[in-house]
Amino acid sequence: MTALLPRLFRPDVLPLAELMALCLDGQLYRVGDSFATLDTPDSAALRAAAFASSAPSHVIADRGTAAWIHGARAAPSHRPQVCVDARSRGGRIPPEFDGRQTTLSRGDVQLIDEARVTSPARTALDLLCVDGRFSPDAAAQVLYLLDRAGVPVSSIKSRMRGSSRTNARRYLARADQLSARARSVLRPFPGPTRSSR
Incomplete structure (x- = not known):
């Protein structure tokens, strides 16, 4: 069973340091003050x-x-x-x-x-x-x-x-x-x- 991920991650979901680390690792990208996974189309x-x-x-x-x-x-x-x-x-x-x-x-x-x-x-x-x-x-x-x-x-x-x-x-x-x-x-x-x- 796969868990559904939220479309956007905010610092109230994960600490900002972790979100930034995931960006540096190439797993997330920034969308304003939020973050999205790489497979989420920018729109x-x-x-x-x-x-x-x-x-x-x-x-x-x-x-x-x-x-x-x-x-x-x-x-x-x-x-x-x-x-x-x-x-x-x-x-x-x-x-x-x-x-x-x-x-x-x-x-x-x-x-x-x-x-x-x-x-x-x-x-x-x-x-x-x-x-x-x-x-x-x-x-x-x-x-x-x-x-x-x-x-x-x-x-x-x-x-x-x-x-x-x-x-x-x-x-x-x-x-x-x-x-x-x-x-x-x-x-x-x-x-x-x-x-x-």
Whole structure:
């Protein structure tokens, strides 16, 4: 009779030192703050389950955490990034989370495994509108998320024009840069040139 192993191991199941040793031995790999066996496929559902195992049920994974769950980045944020809808009354956000209140529209949130996560298009919008420097890595994540959502950059620009966000002009300039980058990435390969003989 074979025993069924859990899909994810957390430090409340085995001590962290043992889990890390199993990683070094090549028997487990890290999934956020959890660990999975090598025969467990890495997927959005697995990453969402890892997030849900340590997050309160009323919070929604957003920004960097949502980008990680959707596969746009290799590792989650150092502090899980979450939000709550400003229109709903929910519980407080624990201090170990990078949390915020925001207004969410229909279609902005989806359920993946046990976790509520901002959709790829909403995650792209949130990453585009972060304060501070907009790195090439962040731009690549936004383009990946838009591609996954099947949404062109122009639709994000339209949504930003109708928004009351402060710094909207700066974010629209970023979207213009993304449009140019997307065109250069998607330009067809010119093919081999014929050499004259």
